[in-house]
Amino acid sequence: MGHQLFPAWADTLFRVGLGTVVLGTGLAVVALFGWERSPQVRQEDDERPQPVKFDHRHHVRDDGIDCLYCHSGARKERWAGLPDSQTCMGCHNQIWTSSPELAPIRESVAKNVPIVWNRVTDLPDHVYFHHGAHVQYGLTCDQCHGDVDTMPRVYMAKPMTMAWCLQCHREYQARGATHATTNCTTCHR
């Protein structure tokens, strides 16, 4: 027998190394999937900067303005909708008429240039969510959007993932709500 090039523990090292590579790769994949779905990447709790410092706390909690006053499409339509600049001015040509915070709104109306808001809740294009279908069956806004009346700047309070949608649909189905369907074309078409 000649001299062994590798000592006996080299086998162990090799096996441990191999295992690490295989397991590590698998773990990395799982971790990437997990991270991709994490609230950080989905920016769930990120407060979005907006062109106007609109404070829901003030309008909803203090003034008691109903959600549907501004997001009027939510009751029957596909999209809840954002109020046009004119809706803001409906009140603000009476109160806080010279507030510097409202300058972008006044400018929008004066120059007829729309305000470009940053989306907080953004579903993928292949999801066809219908606000009206949910509000008609008695869901309240905060079930999906959280307590917007406590948010100085709005963030996505719920994950808004397909698993999260389905979880709710299944719960309603289990309670006998036949309209809470879970077939694919309910949302994808």
Place this chain on the structure above:
Amino acid sequence: MAENEPQIGRRALLEWAAASAALAACARAPVRKIVPYVVQPPEIVPGRPLHYATAWELDGYGMGLVALSHTGRPTKIEGNPKHPASLGATRAIDQALIETLYEPDRARGVESAGEPVSLHEFDERVAHKRVAVLMPPTSSRAIEKLVRRIRSELPGSDVWFHTPLSRANVWAAGKSAFGEAVEPMIDPSKARAIVTFSSDFLASGPSCVRAARKLADKRAADGARLWAIESRRTPTGVFADERVATGAHDRARFACAIAARVLSDSSASDASRALATTLRERAGDVDTRFADRCARDLLAARGAAAWVVGDAEPMELHALAWLVNRALGAVGGPIVATPSPILEAGERSHDLADFSARAASGDFDLVVIAGVNPVYSAPDFDLARSLAGAKDSAYVGLHRNETAALCRWLVPLAHTLESWGDVRADDGTGSIVQPLIDPIFGGITIAEVLARVLGDLAPSGHDLTRDALGLDDGAWNDALQSGVLPSTSSAPTKAAMNEDALVGLVQAWVLPVKHAIEIELHPSHAVHDGRFATPLLLELPEPLTKSTWGNVALVSRATAESLGVGDEDVVKVTAGSHSIELPALIERGQPDGVLSIALGWGRRGAERLADGVGANAFLLREALEKNAPTAIAAGRSEPVARTQINIDLYHRAHEIARSRLKSEKPLAPDTAMRLSLYTPQLSPTAPHAWAMSIDMSRCTGCQACVAACNVENNVPTVGKAGVLNDRDMHWLRIDHYEGDRGVIFQPMLCQHCDDAPCEYVCPVNATVHSPDGLNEMVYNRCVGTRFCSNNCPYKVRRFNWFNYHEDEPALRQLEHNPQVTVRARGVMEKCTFCVQRIRDAEHVADSDHRALARDEVVTACQQVCPTQAIVFGDKNDPNSAVSLRYGLPEAYAVLDDLGTRPRIRYLPKVIDKSPERA
């Protein structure tokens, strides 16, 4: 659209892969924007589309439309149920209006000698000058008023009308008969026997939608036998119960033979009976048995029998048709002599030669050609010389086409969906054309051009239209809303028929000469006269040959052998000094010695997709009037992109495409017990069970459903190379089979099988079943294994080999239906039963706290079908339209023996042969 072959090397691929992996690791979802209105218009609710009634005119005849607009963006065209030419359906060409609106090659601004200038400069150039205008025929009251003003106020100016597909022969015969340009309006609901002479009146022309609907209804109710005497097989010819293939000469002799038999009948007048003798001599040895049977059928249906003659047939044949129709008692019944709605129909202003000579004379400061392309479609008129002779020339049109290239000025024309105006249908019914969008490229309408000639420098199409129609606010708004001007249809002409003039015309008729080779030129079913160069229509299969992206020369087998050509071998067709080369296709039912070639191809304009596709048969048209054509093999071949190559049923007619004679007893219902190892997937609690019924007796193969499906569902086009690779994407195709008793058209789409073979084989559950019976396709799950397509016995699944939509110009992407996902590369797709319409209707019903109404959901193919061959609905409701047809004993499912249990049932094609042959 064009070649989509990957252009990336191995090294570059790895670099990109590494870069994207690195980027993916640090990417966060992009923040998108929401842009609300400054002042939201009260009628607009984001997410809810609006419908506007409008209309447009093709060659002068109006078609009523309902256009769908998503927050200011038109995305779909439907027919207007209140409009007499539409009855709620449309032609395939109408569907393409959306595509022509968002055409990236449209003219984008006013130019003078290639330099961008302002519209104002053009205004100054035309106002109060001596201007010659050439424009398409029109029925617009607004334009009529402007033309009359130009004629009276500006003696130095004049207006002419031109279309390559003129009805001059119809009008000329009408003028001889009644002293005015009348049109024979066919009402098949009053007919029991109809003979057509090379007239594709069920699938092309201004009244085809109404005629097809009424004939299909009449057939279903108590029968109407259709006889076709024609060259190539048209949808009308194969819809006919009896058909004979002839060249022009033999067709004229058939007409003489049948007319002789009808006119010699005792009820005709003396002059007519005298004419019968002449006609009998001219008919000669034409197939007398066919003529006998046809004449007998017509005479038996006296008062409800009619002759219909194609636009391109000789004027004398149209004259003969008036005589025969009168002898048959058809005039006032199935045929109504209606004054043409077209302005100055049949007058000198419709003569292109007159325009050409005057334009070249130098009498005018400016020659304006608006919306027509005579340089392409009338090459023999040598408009280049006329335009060179004119002091200045302008082209007003949607594209910088062949004519625009010869003019100094280019002014963008407003698309019909960008225009105010008015049109009249073939029966005279008026409609207002209202815009759905501001002119994207600042175009102006032809009425606005004419107003500029009169010195109005800021004309408004809206005001011109309102002034001309003279409606008060209420009537105007009502007409805008309903899409028709009430009680504006023309009364039948009051003039008595001048029989002597007609007899004289027919007596002097020199029958078309019989040449060894005859060329039949016909409008393209898709691109019409060449003006519709959009992807949808370029790729719309020809009803019978299923050829796309170009024209072919149809030949009979015997003629092909004598020419020494086979399928796809190029023939060189020569007439006079012109010749064109195009591939031949051997077509059944094609008369020997006749080559049928579609017009409208071989464009050389700015529309890049159509550039050089096919051969321009207009080159031959003038020469054919004086010269005998020749055809020789060019010694090479050229592939023809066809979406269906095999039309044989291989004795499987019973399983696939059933047909029977009307005299036979109804086919036995399919009672075989289907055993299945799988438990039915259907939820017994589902409120609806969506199903479809397709009546093949009603299908004319017109392809309107294919076009409508493409527009509704964002179906991509793949280009000629794609079609040649069998990569066409049509969710709905119309299969053409040669049955035992003639052609059967079978619209074929996803059958939404209850036991769908595609569903079992999908490894990722991307295609699954819904409780209401839909075979769902989930694009975001699909990984593109294509197992489902391999396992589908109907071959209705389509695979996105490339990013067809992502690679489109941005303007083109505006046409997409926002309610339907735009699919990416690597994804399988197929008919969804218009699930977006189903879910939308459910949401609307939910919002109103009511159940879905009966037949409330309408699929795009069903809505557009002129003959209502397609019916969709809930088969749980025993009285829904679909249940009534679905439950008929003759209704069968295609390839049901495979155990797929389809949700679509077909009704066999029923053919009503005349008794002698049955």
